Amino acid sequence: MIKFALIMLFGTFIASCSQIVLKKAAEKEYPSKIAEYLNPAVMGAYIVFFGASICSVFGYKKVPLSLGPILEATGYVWVAILGKIFLKEKIGAKKATGLFVIIIGIVIASFGSDIANAIISLF
Numbered sequence: 001m002i003k004f005a006l007i008m009l010f011g012t013f014i015a016s017c018s019q020i021v022l023k024k025a026a027e028k029e030y031p032s033k034i035a036e037y038l039n040p041a042v043m044g045a046y047i048v049f050f051g052a053s054i055c056s057v058f059g060y061k062k063v064p065l066s067l068g069p070i071l072e073a074t075g076y077v078w079v080a081i082l083g084k085i086f087l088k089e090k091i092g093a094k095k096a097t098g099l100f101v102i103i104i105g106i107v108i109a110s111f112g113s114d115i116a117n118a119i120i121s122l123f
Contacts, residue, residue: 001062001063001064003062004058004059004060004061004062004063005059005063005067005071007055007058007059008055008056008059008060008063008068008071008072009071009074010055011051011052011053011054011055011056011059012052012055012056012071012072012074012075012078013074013075013078014048014051014052014055015048015049015052015075016075016078016079016082017048017078017082018045018046018048018049018052019045019079019082020079020082020083020086020087021041021042021044021045021048022041022042022045023083023087024041024086024087025039025041025042025045056068056072059071067109067110070105070106070109070110073102073105073106074106076098076099076102077099077102077103080095080099
């Protein structure tokens with residue numbers, strides 16, 4: 001199952017990379033609407049999105065349905081990191097808090113109800 005989970009994580013990562021490419025392409029001016037959508041960067045990004053979808057479909061062969069959305073949620077973290085690196089986006093307090101909550105949710109969901117029960121018992 002770990003091999004299939006890694007395939008899903010790879011798909012999530014490449015989908016996040018595609019989002020960065022699409023955002024960079026959207027910042028440019030194009031001579032026409034058709035050129036805006038039919039340029040190599042945009043078309044390549046959508047091909048990579050298709051590959052990411054194939055990774056998810058392939059991953060779900062062995063990854064439990066309950067774990068899939070947890071793995072896909074890592075995309076939010078990847079987009080934030082890649083946006084910081086390639087788009088020079090700032091990670092403010094609200095975004096950092098949101099990413100922290102996502103990461104904590106992934107950790108809790110990944111390690112099961114034992115951690116969740118321990119955290120709930122603290123409150």
